[in-house]
Amino acid sequence: MADFDLGAAFIPALHKPSELLPIAKHRESLLYLVEASPVTIIVGQTGSGKSTQIPQFLAHAGWCANGKIIGITQPRRVAATTVAIRVAEEFGCEIGKEVGYSIRFEDATSENTRIKFLTDGLLIREALVDPLLSRYSVIMVDEAHERSISSDILLGLLKKIRKKRPELRIIISSATLQAEDFRQFFADPNEESGDKENNDIASIVSLEGRTHPIDVLYLDSPTEDYVEKAVSTVFDIHTNEPKGDILVFLTGREEIEQAVQAVSERSTQLLPGSDSILPLPLYAGLTTEQQMYVFEEAPENFRKVIFATNIAEASVTINGIVYVVDSGFVKLQAYNPQTGIESLTVTPVSKASAAQRAGRAGRTKPGKCFRLYTEEGYHSLPDANIPEIQRSNLAPFILQLKALGVDNVLRFDFLSPPPAELMTRALELLYSLGALDDYAKLTKPLGMRMAELAVEPMMAKTLLAAPSFGCLSEILTIAAMTSLGGNIWIQHEGEKKKAESTKRKFAAEEGDHLTLLNVYQAFVTKGRKEARFCHENLLNFKLMARAVSVRAQLKRYLERFGLNVDESLASSSTSPANNQAQQIQRCLTAGYFAHAARMQPDGTFRNVAGTTTLHAHPSSIMFNRKADWVIFHEVMETGSKTFIRDITRIEKSWLLEYAPEFYKTG
DNA sequence: GAGCACTGC
Numbered sequence: 001m002a003d004f005d006l007g008a009a010f011i012p013a014l015h016k017p018s019e020l021l022p023i024a025k026h027r028e029s030l031l032y033l034v035e036a037s038p039v040t041i042i043v044g045q046t047g048s049g050k051s052t053q054i055p056q057f058l059a060h061a062g063w064c065a066n067g068k069i070i071g072i073t074q075p076r077r078v079a080a081t082t083v084a085i086r087v088a089e090e091f092g093c094e095i096g097k098e099v100g101y102s103i104r105f106e107d108a109t110s111e112n113t114r115i116k117f118l119t120d121g122l123l124i125r126e127a128l129v130d131p132l133l134s135r136y137s138v139i140m141v142d143e144a145h146e147r148s149i150s151s152d153i154l155l156g157l158l159k160k161i162r163k164k165r166p167e168l169r170i171i172i173s174s175a176t177l178q179a180e181d182f183r184q185f186f187a188d189p190n191e192e193s194g195d196k197e198n199n200d201i202a203s204i205v206s207l208e209g210r211t212h213p214i215d216v217l218y219l220d221s222p223t224e225d226y227v228e229k230a231v232s233t234v235f236d237i238h239t240n241e242p243k244g245d246i247l248v249f250l251t252g253r254e255e256i257e258q259a260v261q262a263v264s265e266r267s268t269q270l271l272p273g274s275d276s277i278l279p280l281p282l283y284a285g286l287t288t289e290q291q292m293y294v295f296e297e298a299p300e301n302f303r304k305v306i307f308a309t310n311i312a313e314a315s316v317t318i319n320g321i322v323y324v325v326d327s328g329f330v331k332l333q334a335y336n337p338q339t340g341i342e343s344l345t346v347t348p349v350s351k352a353s354a355a356q357r358a359g360r361a362g363r364t365k366p367g368k369c370f371r372l373y374t375e376e377g378y379h380s381l382p383d384a385n386i387p388e389i390q391r392s393n394l395a396p397f398i399l400q401l402k403a404l405g406v407d408n409v410l411r412f413d414f415l416s417p418p419p420a421e422l423m424t425r426a427l428e429l430l431y432s433l434g435a436l437d438d439y440a441k442l443t444k445p446l447g448m449r450m451a452e453l454a455v456e457p458m459m460a461k462t463l464l465a466a467p468s469f470g471c472l473s474e475i476l477t478i479a480a481m482t483s484l485g486g487n488i489w490i491q492h493e494g495e496k497k498k499a500e501s502t503k504r505k506f507a508a509e510e511g512d513h514l515t516l517l518n519v520y521q522a523f524v525t526k527g528r529k530e531a532r533f534c535h536e537n538l539l540n541f542k543l544m545a546r547a548v549s550v551r552a553q554l555k556r557y558l559e560r561f562g563l564n565v566d567e568s569l570a571s572s573s574t575s576p577a578n579n580q581a582q583q584i585q586r587c588l589t590a591g592y593f594a595h596a597a598r599m600q601p602d603g604t605f606r607n608v609a610g611t612t613t614l615h616a617h618p619s620s621i622m623f624n625r626k627a628d629w630v631i632f633h634e635v636m637e638t639g640s641k642t643f644i645r646d647i648t649r650i651e652k653s654w655l656l657e658y659a660p661e662f663y664k665t666g
Numbered sequence: 667g668a669g670c671a672c673t674g675c
Contacts, residue, residue, distance in 0.1 A: 076672065104674055121674045129675085150673070252670065284671065310670055331670035344669060388672090396674090454674040487669080553675080618667040638669060645669090 023049040023207055030054065030205065031061050034138070034169050038162060039186040039202035042173045045209025046359060050173050051083050051142050055115045056091060058138055059098075063169070064114040068137035073120040075148045076315060077103045084108070084117040091115070104454070105549045120150040124157065127404055128452070132161055138169040144182065145174035145352065146314065147387040149397055152415050157404065159186060159413055176352045178384060179204045185415050212362040218375040226327040226372045227255050231262045233325050233370050234305050238270075238277055241368070244322025245304040247312060249357050251331045251346050256281045256307045263305060275301045282308035282316070287490060288542055294318055313356050317363070324361040326354060328373040328381075334391045337421040339612060340429075340594075342393070343637035350385045354378065387416045394418060394426040395457050399435060402442040403451035432594060432662050433461045445561070453557055454550075455483050459633075462591025463554065464563075469587040471580065472558070473567050474517055478584070480551035481516040482633050482646055484543045487619060488519065492538070502538050503621075510581050511630065511648035512621050513588060520547060586658070589650045592631040593659035597644065598652075599627045605644065608655075608663075617643040628652070 023044070033040050044050040055070050063070055074080040084101035091099050100109035101117040109116055118126075120141065127133055139158060144151050158170050172182050186202040223229040230248050237246055250256050263279035270276060282294050295318060298304035306318060310330050332347045349357070354371065361367030371378065389397075401409050410423060430436045435447035435457060442448055450460040459479050466475040481488070489499065506522065508514035523544050527533025534541035555565050589596075597605040597614050603624075605614040614635065616622045622630065633646035655663050 102675075107675070119673065121672095125674060146672095148672070254668085285669075311672095313671085315671070333670070346670095400674090485673085491668090556675090617669090619669095623667075636669070641668095643668080 023053050026205070026207060027057055031057060033203050033205055034058065034171065037200060037203045038166065038168070039170045039172065041179045041182045041202060041204045042171060042207060043177060043179045043204065044173065044207035045175060045211055047211050047363070048207040048209040050207060052087050052090065054140065054171065055087060059115055063137050069113065069135050070115050070138045070140070071123060071136045072115070072117050072140045072142055073123050073151065073154065074117060075120055075143050075146055075151060077119055078315070080117045080119055081106075087115060105553065120148065120154050124150060124154055124400060127157060131405065132165055134165070136168070138171060140171040140173060142173045143175070143314070144172045145176045145178050147385070147389075149388045149392060152387060152389045153397060153401070155185065155415050156413050176355065176384070181415070211359060212364070212366045214358050214362040214366070215368045216358055216371065217368065218371050218378065219373060222374055222377060223372055226329065227259055229372050230325050230327055231259055231266070233372065234263060234277070235266065237323050237370070238275070238303055241323065243303070244367070245298070245306070245320045246323040246325060247318065247321045247360055248305065248307045248325040248327070249312065250307055250309065250327050251329050252309060253283050253285055256283055256309065259307045275303055277305055278302040279305045279307060282306050282312060284309065284311050285487065287540060312360065313353060320364060321360055322365065322367045324357055324367065324369040326357045326369060326371045328354070328371060328377070332385070335393050335422070337419070337425040340393070340425065341612070341635050341637055341642060348381055350382045351378070352384045354381065389414065390416055390418050390422070394422050395429045398423070398426045399430060399447070399451045399457055402436070403448060407441065429594065430457060432659070433457055433591070435461070449561055453554065455479050455554065458591045458595070459483065462588055463558065465590040466587050467563055469583040471583045471587055472563065472565050474580070474584050475587055476551055476554055476558070476565065477517050477520045478513050479554055480547045481520055482513070483550060484546055486540070486543055488540050488543050489619065490538050490540050499538055505537075507621055508581070510585055512646045513648045514581060514584065515621050516646070524548070585648055585650055586654055588648055589631055589654040590658040592633070593655050593662055595632050595635065596629060596650070596655055597632065598629050605630065612642060614644045615641050616647060617645040620645060620647050622647040629655070
């Protein structure tokens with residue numbers, strides 16, 4: 001590398017990844033291993049073909065005899081569908097025939113389906129109906145190294161199921177060298193007394209990938225400002241390195257917009273006649289249309305530079321990347337069991353993440369990865385991230401385990417046991433909602449139904465309480481809208497005023513929940529569920545369409561429980577009468593009493609215990625309005641402030657009315 | 667005055 005004008009320069013890594021080979025030659029040995037050992041752990045890089053080839057090997061080797069199915073779980077919906085479509089092509093069938101997939105809202109399987117791709121969360125759901133997963137002869141848990149809560153819980157369940165179904169074959173696929181942890185988990189010598197047979201339960205096999213070599217370079221001294229360093233590194237690559245697009249990993253929207261702007265401004269200083277730079281942002285908050293630009297080829301004489309969050313680490317693959325710039329940081333979610341507050345903080349990446357990021361450079365030809373930290377810094381990184389199950393609110397998962405018949409969740413065999421406080425907090429919340437009884441047993445029908453509903457426990461409770469408040473149809477809509485996990489409003493540069501006035505059209509005096517109800521009602525009536533309505537009202541069409549699906553699914557559940565959903569009121573009016581609004585507010589209190597707060601004279605909120613200062617999130621209707629007592633959907637700490645989102649006014653007396661146990665004094 | 671990424675028959 002030539003001159004570096006900002007102090008720190010890059011030096012080559014001491015170790016280089018080795019050259020890699022394809023999977024086909026391992027076919028026989030793989031089949032032998034699966035036949036011989038109940039659990040097979042496959043270590044293979046991206047491009048090794050494990051997800052697409054292994055299911056086909058197994059199908060051709062007779063693992064689908066007697067109507068049995070090979071199931072392959074993926075942590076993400078897109079992966080489940082795209083891999084299934086690829087395998088169907090190679091297998092020579094239409095998707096949904098012998099090869100199919102199943103994800104929430106979309107079932108592309110049939111009686112003939114023998115190879116089935118599905119999300120790991122969905123397979124856990126299947127266990128509610130078929131506890132031994134008896135339709136499957138083989139279950140392959142793909143991307144297990146990502147350690148999502150669902151795949152961790154699934155592995156615990158599979159370990160249990162295996163004891164009752166010794167013929168079941170389990171394959172765990174992992175891209176990094178965490179294989180030994182998985183092997184030990186299944187071998188567990190304490191489990192079955194004495195016999196040394198346990199060592200033969202799980203075998204490890206390593207596959208070579210078909211990725212190209214990647215040169216890894218480190219800074220010779222640490223940088224104070226990785227955003228600035230990322231920008232200068234981009235220009236350095238641009239002026240010194242051959243053609244090829246650049247992928248830069250930063251932590252969030254703010255940094256990304258800052259970097260994109262800095263590149264645009266500085267690229268005017270490039271020598272006349274030389275190639276220019278096309279900077280593009282990529283993060284989950286962008287609409288699908290805005291995200292599509294990163295997949296398009298750059299115009300002639302332009303080098304494409306993508307500034308991305310972690311979305312580009314595993315979820316999104318962009319072709320043509322030759323250079324990766326890794327800031328070394330990521331925003332990670334954590335959960336404080338003492339306060340029940342989630343936080344989102346910038347954290348150093350793990351070695352596993354750093355390897356995954358670097359690997360994004362070598363997909364089409366040999367590449368280079370510029371790490372914005374020293375080689376010493378790299379060695380001080382943790383091997384892997386803390387598993388999600390050890391830093392999340394566990395209430396929804398405890399509920400699921402209970403429904404699956406795991407009564408003693410404290411003794412459930414977790415791959416990584418969550419801290420005791422997380423378990424206690426979850427159990428306490430479920431008890432206060434009435435999902436668990438005094439003996440921590442799932443209540444019937446309330447707790448069982450809450451477990452079956454695909455929304456978080458507090459909203460599940462709200463839904464099941466709604467018939468007694470006469471507002472089930474409205475709460476259904478509110479449940480769907482609040483569980484979307486994203487902002488329904490689209491942000492446009494310099495259109496703040498327009499955005500505010502558009503939002504005001506739907507605003508409800510009572511707060512955000514009724515505002516969301518108004519938005520949905522307008523979308524399905526006046527807007528006829530069309531994209532045009534969303535465009536005119538600065539709404540995210542993808543999310544609104546999703547709300548329609550979620551609502552329909554929740555409605556089907558409730559009808560199965562024998563609860564009648566009367567839609568007559570909902571469709572006749574976009575602004576419910578006062579009395580109806582109050583019923584909705586009361587009903588929300590019955591589910592969200594644990595999320596209550598009171599506004600202080602200075603406009604901030606305090607929780608009931610008086611221990612935490614909360615701020616209305618700027619996206620809330622209550623951001624600059626006066627209120628007294630409120631309940632909120634969500635609380636999250638970012639930077640130095642703790643924000644509450646989706647806020648609705650309530651009366652203090654309702655808290656005592658609907659949660660006397662929780663709020664009893666002395 | 668602002669949130670990483672996923673997900674549930």
